[in-house]
Amino acid sequence: MVDLKGQYKQIKAEIDSAIITCVESAEFINGKLVQQFAGNLAKFTGAKHVIPCANGTDALQIAMMALNLKPIDEVIVPAFTYVATAEVIALLGLTPVWVDVNPDTFNIDCGKIEAAITPKTKAIVPVHLYGQCSDMEQIIAIADKHNIYVIEDTAQAIGAEFTFLDGGKKMAGTIGTIGCTSFFPSKNLGCYGDGGAMFTNDDYLGNYIKMIANHGQEKKYHHDTIGVNSRLDTLQAAILAVKLNYLTQYSEARSAAASVYDELLKEVNQLQIPVRNKQSTHVFHQYTLKVSDGKRDELKKHLEGKGIPTMIYYPIPMHLQKAYYSDKYPKGSFSIAESLTDCVLSLPMHTELSRETQEYIVNEIKSFYK
Numbered sequence: 001m002v003d004l005k006g007q008y009k010q011i012k013a014e015i016d017s018a019i020i021t022c023v024e025s026a027e028f029i030n031g032k033l034v035q036q037f038a039g040n041l042a043k044f045t046g047a048k049h050v051i052p053c054a055n056g057t058d059a060l061q062i063a064m065m066a067l068n069l070k071p072i073d074e075v076i077v078p079a080f081t082y083v084a085t086a087e088v089i090a091l092l093g094l095t096p097v098w099v100d101v102n103p104d105t106f107n108i109d110c111g112k113i114e115a116a117i118t119p120k121t122k123a124i125v126p127v128h129l130y131g132q133c134s135d136m137e138q139i140i141a142i143a144d145k146h147n148i149y150v151i152e153d154t155a156q157a158i159g160a161e162f163t164f165l166d167g168g169k170k171m172a173g174t175i176g177t178i179g180c181t182s183f184f185p186s187k188n189l190g191c192y193g194d195g196g197a198m199f200t201n202d203d204y205l206g207n208y209i210k211m212i213a214n215h216g217q218e219k220k221y222h223h224d225t226i227g228v229n230s231r232l233d234t235l236q237a238a239i240l241a242v243k244l245n246y247l248t249q250y251s252e253a254r255s256a257a258a259s260v261y262d263e264l265l266k267e268v269n270q271l272q273i274p275v276r277n278k279q280s281t282h283v284f285h286q287y288t289l290k291v292s293d294g295k296r297d298e299l300k301k302h303l304e305g306k307g308i309p310t311m312i313y314y315p316i317p318m319h320l321q322k323a324y325y326s327d328k329y330p331k332g333s334f335s336i337a338e339s340l341t342d343c344v345l346s347l348p349m350h351t352e353l354s355r356e357t358q359e360y361i362v363n364e365i366k367s368f369y370k
Ligand SMILES: *Cc1c(COP(=O)(O)O)cnc(C)c1O
Pocket: 055, 056, 057, 058, 081, 082, 084, 085, 127, 153, 155, 156, 181, 182, 183, 184, 194, 195, 196
């Protein structure tokens, strides 16, 4: 699905030297490189504050802590997403309120958000799934109207750019109140272990988030708020600082590979190729097809037999997961999310994908349908 070894080979000299420099400095925790990388990422994204942390799940949790969300508060989340988003809501004792997704973009269906808002709603968490932004223009308008926060989960969409109707452009993660991302190795900007970050343009929140991520202290051993221990290792920051310089190139490589898949697959009637949100660029964390003839699992098995890995992101919608099930949302509550779990299939997608490999993959898909 990914080729992290192939990617490393291309930048080996730079990465190795960054790692050695870090090890020789012995500044393993909170080294200068952590702040330097955060500064570079702020410049890249246009965010006023970038606060690194230990992983993307922590980023979501710290964001919710920084907004002082309290038990009984409700948080709106797409029913079709990765579990981390829902997990931290539940861990903080908040109530997740699911909303169905758009069948074409896979992102939260903005037409269904307002019906889910109650006096207890404090935040909406749009997840920019597979690499393109949710409809942030509409989400911000709804959030402003109801005076609620927006926490963007941009773990899969770092580098994607959203264009507002007035022509203004903003990067994923810098549009809402707080943006959260992950540097998990297979993410578009991945490190060699765990890592994450939060984005905000609000000075108060920027400082508060930093405190929470550091045991609730600004001054050492003076704990003004309940915090957590969530740091980005200096070694990971050193690696990320190198890879950030390639992020635009990596996004372009993914997008080019997506266009090749599009072109090769367009005449396969049983498949729907990814639909682009007109207001967002797509950085293709995943290239996800909809298999519309009910044969998704058979196709997956056929490809597996030919040595082609594929993945199902995600096989069960959030409201039907055992840990998150509530009688309030029985099967049938979110028909789009439920149908997507039966038909989505993600093909190999990474920065080192060659046209030859893609042709091999597509030929095997076509031979399945012959
Ligand atoms: C990867 C991911 C996360 C969590 O990131 P970790 O660094 O693995 O904790 C959260 N949300 C989404 C949508 C993700 O894809």
